[in-house]
Amino acid sequence: MMAGRTVRTLGEFGLIEQARRRLTRLSPGGGWRVRLGIGDDAAVLQGRRGEPVLLACDMVVEGVHFTARTPARAVGWKAVAVNASDIAAMGGVPVAAVVSLGLPPTTPVQWVRGFTDGLARCARSCHMALVGGDTVRAPQRVADVAILGAVGPRGPIARRGARLGDRLFVTGRLGGSMRSGRHAAFTPRWREAQRLLRRLRVHAMMDLSDGLAQDLWNMSRASRVTLRVRAALVPVAPEALGVSGALHDGEDYELLFALGPADARRVPRRLGECPVTEIGAAVRRGVGVELEYPDGSVSPLSARGFAHFGEALA
């Protein structure tokens, strides 16, 4: 029965799909145009004059994304960093953000100071401004950051552009992000993305938040090609429990990107300090994700990453 269904049974992707169907017919005001709407890391909007802009938001909630014991400064850093990562994933440059903060009245001012310091430190390291926000009373701490980004001449890069024959790459090393604390201290990869775009023609890009396996499914669905990853190539972080952790832990905030075979040979092995690793290829038309085991056998790769509402994942 429809009326009895809950968010848990529908799941995050069901929610987004439902919203997309209801909201995509709306058109923007002020003479603007939507170049890319709901469903990517950020929306792409184009004014009458000037360059396109990117717009995205990400919410972090106490008890879900952080606990009462997480240092306030880490919460602030993460709230900005996850948004800057969304801009990076589109091939954009962070410009400015606004922050909505819900707080219980009993929150120590000290906590707010630490949180604000975290926001400011991340913003400074990304060379972006914090230009406004909203503070409201809430039963538990919740922060939402919305970010405006600029697009360079080679952007924006959507997640839907992967083509048959493309090679797949990731930045950094994956897995163990929650255990190691990296999930709240990472450096968004927008500078790496900019370097990449200056040299190469990237077809599709996204950031890794739900776990490589789940995010491969997201790119595959958007691009309608089957992505095959070789287990032996996946760069595993020292804090991760092997390839499985690298595939499923989530919260990596590294980049996953696809480009043609000729350009693939020109991808550098490092972008600054950051390693770049080829992990697989787009092997067939149609949606699918496959894992090639070290023994050469190939199996479908389950998406089981982070389920926001406890729903079953594909």
Next chain:
Amino acid sequence: MMAGRTVRTLGEFGLIEQARRRLTRLSPGGGWRVRLGIGDDAAVLQGRRGEPVLLACDMVVEGVHFTARTPARAVGWKAVAVNASDIAAMGGVPVAAVVSLGLPPTTPVQWVRGFTDGLARCARSCHMALVGGDTVRAPQRVADVAILGAVGPRGPIARRGARLGDRLFVTGRLGGSMRSGRHAAFTPRWREAQRLLRRLRVHAMMDLSDGLAQDLWNMSRASRVTLRVRAALVPVAPEALGVSGALHDGEDYELLFALGPADARRVPRRLGECPVTEIGAAVRRGVGVELEYPDGSVSPLSARGFAHFGEALA
């Protein structure tokens, strides 16, 4: 002792002031410029080319801004409308918004559908797009909308531009917004603001969210002029308990604006269906808000409007 202070004792304005001091030294990336940062209804950002854009956000929380009994559609409408009102207050036109939604997994899908309908209806009525967002698990429902706005040739209008001798006006009728349900069903006044700006030179403008008395203080502090309001002129909504309700109830989402005496004579008494009323003037340099009683006596006007954290208001 500093470490023992809470958000309740510091209050919303203390929080904003603290954040402003910590965050204003940050500069934006991508060749952009901050024309107006923290402290107004929206930030004003200017790209290398093209028109300036407005950026703002507003959060609504279950148990604070709405209850479990508030129709989901009204929650969705309000979440977009309060943001469009911020854009209106800057003399801007809504372009597009992103929505972050925190939900308990037990939330009925029916509720999400109603909420999304409310978002879409308000967005359509404001001629703006909804282009993305984030859905996360949360202990109670919380929605944050961030909005991008365009600025016409006559904008943006800040709240800090009121000058000595300016006349003060409000749109609509004030008070009783929560009781009447108007707080979640109002029409953002951006069309009215655009009409006004086409004809007249508005010096300062803001929207009324915290109650006329509190918002007069906000404009006075920003403009550094003393604002005097005549009680007999304040337009009282039929649902309000007299002038006191119109001054302090809050959640009106009407416009308060200031312009010079010559332009004041040319302000129309209606903008479309919406009444426009002269309520007072900027009478002295320096921060202050005064109420002129019907008997001609003048007293300082207390700000006691909506205290977000239960703090004492000036």
